[in-house]
Amino acid sequence: MKFFTKFGQYLLMLKGMFSRPENPKMYWKEFMHQCVEIGIGSLPIVVIISLFLGAVTTVQTAYQLVSPLVPASTIGQIVRDSMILELSPTVVSIVLAGVVGSKIASELGNMRISEQIDALEIMGINTKTYLVLPKIMGALLMIPCLITLSAFLGIWGGRTAADMSNIVASDIFDIGLRSNFSPKNVWFALTKAYTFAFIVSSIPAYFGYFVSGGSLEIGRSSTTSVVVSCILILVADYALAALLL
Amino acid sequence: MIEVKSLKKSFGDKVILNDVNLVMETGKSNLIIGSSGSGKTVLLKCIIGLFTPDSGKVVFDGKSMIDVGVEEKKELRQQIGMLFQGSALFDSMTVEKNIKFPLDMFTNLTAGEKKKKVNEVLARVNMEGANKKLPSEISGGMKKRVGIARAIVLNPRYLFCDEPNSGLDPQTSLVIDRLIRDITTEYNITTVVVTHDMNSVMEIGDHIFYMYQGHKQWEGSNKEIIHSKDERLNEFIFASDFLQDAKQMRMMQEDQNKKQQINA
Ligand SMILES: Nc1ncnc2c1ncn2[C@@H]1O[C@H](COP(=O)(O)OP(=O)(O)OP(=O)(O)O)[C@@H](O)[C@H]1O
Ligand SMILES: [Mg+2]
Numbered sequence: 001m002k003f004f005t006k007f008g009q010y011l012l013m014l015k016g017m018f019s020r021p022e023n024p025k026m027y028w029k030e031f032m033h034q035c036v037e038i039g040i041g042s043l044p045i046v047v048i049i050s051l052f053l054g055a056v057t058t059v060q061t062a063y064q065l066v067s068p069l070v071p072a073s074t075i076g077q078i079v080r081d082s083m084i085l086e087l088s089p090t091v092v093s094i095v096l097a098g099v100v101g102s103k104i105a106s107e108l109g110n111m112r113i114s115e116q117i118d119a120l121e122i123m124g125i126n127t128k129t130y131l132v133l134p135k136i137m138g139a140l141l142m143i144p145c146l147i148t149l150s151a152f153l154g155i156w157g158g159r160t161a162a163d164m165s166n167i168v169a170s171d172i173f174d175i176g177l178r179s180n181f182s183p184k185n186v187w188f189a190l191t192k193a194y195t196f197a198f199i200v201s202s203i204p205a206y207f208g209y210f211v212s213g214g215s216l217e218i219g220r221s222s223t224t225s226v227v228v229s230c231i232l233i234l235v236a237d238y239a240l241a242a243l244l245l
Numbered sequence: 246m247i248e249v250k251s252l253k254k255s256f257g258d259k260v261i262l263n264d265v266n267l268v269m270e271t272g273k274s275n276l277i278i279g280s281s282g283s284g285k286t287v288l289l290k291c292i293i294g295l296f297t298p299d300s301g302k303v304v305f306d307g308k309s310m311i312d313v314g315v316e317e318k319k320e321l322r323q324q325i326g327m328l329f330q331g332s333a334l335f336d337s338m339t340v341e342k343n344i345k346f347p348l349d350m351f352t353n354l355t356a357g358e359k360k361k362k363v364n365e366v367l368a369r370v371n372m373e374g375a376n377k378k379l380p381s382e383i384s385g386g387m388k389k390r391v392g393i394a395r396a397i398v399l400n401p402r403y404l405f406c407d408e409p410n411s412g413l414d415p416q417t418s419l420v421i422d423r424l425i426r427d428i429t430t431e432y433n434i435t436t437v438v439v440t441h442d443m444n445s446v447m448e449i450g451d452h453i454f455y456m457y458q459g460h461k462q463w464e465g466s467n468k469e470i471i472h473s474k475d476e477r478l479n480e481f482i483f484a485s486d487f488l489q490d491a492k493q494m495r496m497m498q499e500d501q502n503k504k505q506q507i508n509a
Contacts, residue, residue, distance in 0.1 A: 022319070022351065023349070026349055026350055110336075111335075114331055114336070115329045115330070115333040118329065118333065119327065119333040122293055122295070122322060122327045123322060123323065123346075123347055123350065123351075124319040124320070124321075124322030124351075
């Protein structure tokens with residue numbers, strides 16, 4: 001019962017985001033600000049994880065692939081597909097749920113508790129449009145970019161690791177990268193990226209926006225929002241795989 | 246003028262406001278007082294429309310906040326300035342940007358005009374030169390003053406203050422109180438102040454509403470309040486022994502005065 005109330009409140013929040021902005025310039029500025037916060041703010045962590053994800057995938061695949069019947073270039077192919085299909089979209093999104101999600105939840109939660117949201121409302125500003133919409137739009141624009149970048153970096157990281165630890169030479173790795181490439185996988189990855197971007201921004205926004213109580217609640221709701229987004233990402237991951245692959 | 250007509254509000258089965266009727270006049274400081282939990286904040290939030298009342302009306306100079314459409318409601322809200330209990334400054338922005346925010350959002354002034362306006366209101370609250378400070382770098386009393394500056398920058402017709410003195414020393418309280426009173430008469434606006442500070446009641450209470458368990462128990466001016474015969478109100482005002490003694494002394498003095506007058 002409580003779940004349905006909350007879900008309804010969540011949907012109403014999303015619906016409430018669409019209203020005419022009082023001053024489009026200010027909304028655009030806020031949108032740009034969020035793009036920078038989300039995109040540039042989480043760039044370093046995304047770069048680091050992606051490189052290591054690729055490297056680890058290469059080493060582990062080489063370890064498991066001992067049969068002399070399988071050509072070494074297959075490693076490149078496996079690294080490419082696992083980065084694009086699963087590791088970049090899912091793992092990066094889960095990390096972003098922690099980095100971006102907790103930030104969104106605590107920022108909105110703090111604004112709610114310290115009555116800043118009320119102050120904006122009193123001025124006659126639709127806070128769902130002004131505060132929540134730019135965050136979700138910013139995430140929808142930036143997170144797919146980060147995930148695309150992550151896929152490239154992961155593959156590059158894998159290639160470098162293969163070369164460095166003498167698993168496969170770069171030119172052989174490249175042969176694997178080019179064989180059996182299916183563009184459908186990229187579409188699938190982007191579908192996941194957009195879905196996860198929406199989850200990672202809207203769920204924490206909901207938890208932050210509707211916080212009530214004291215400052216203790218801000219921390220609690222930010223934790224809850226990260227947990228809920230992570231679970232939803234995994235559920236959506238499975239659902240999309242079952243539906244689209 | 247703000248009229249509150251038979252306002253009712255409950256949360257669950259708990260009745261918070263039970264048939265409240267108030268008339269708040271323009272150019273006066275209207276005070277809402279009452280003990281903790283008597284529904285003052287809920288009343289204020291119903292008046293400004295942060296809560297929707299169960300029944301009843303709030304009329305701003307003939308316009309009902311509840312009945313008007315979305316656009317008109319927005320327009321009405323732009324005429325409302327509000328000082329929140331915790332100041333509610335945007336903590337990612339400097340003092341200057343905080344005050345400039347309503348101007349950016351709702352006016353087409355040039356950058357120079359905005360800057361001039363910001364400095365003007367900052368001077369009005371005696372906070373010149375604090376433009377580049379962040380809210381975390383200024384004291385509670387200064388935050389309140391910046392909050393007032395932000396509330397009056399669009400020249401509102403209605404000013405609401407939720408406990409402007411809470412957490413301030415008596416001297417700073419007085420500064421804030423006088424500021425609120427001066428702004429009220431200077432701009433001729435309708436001011437509503439929620440407080441339980443007796444000093445501000447005596448200082449600025451042009452019209453006082455005493456709330457008791459969700460209804461208006463008493464109303465009058467600060468001249469009348471100490472002579473009131475209402476028992477519940479007296480319990481509230483003279484809560485401390487010290488004040489009770491003071492009242493007794495006062496009454497004795499008045500008796501003596503009367504006797505002297507009769508004798509003379
Ligand atoms: N959002 C809410 N949901 C449920 N009950 C509420 C809500 N807000 C206030 N109340 C209840 O309404 C009653 C009146 O609260 P209110 O905040 O108006 O008191 P107050 O007069 O402002 O007190 P104080 O002087 O301590 O601020 C309290 O019993 C409170 O529990
Ligand atoms: Mg209160």
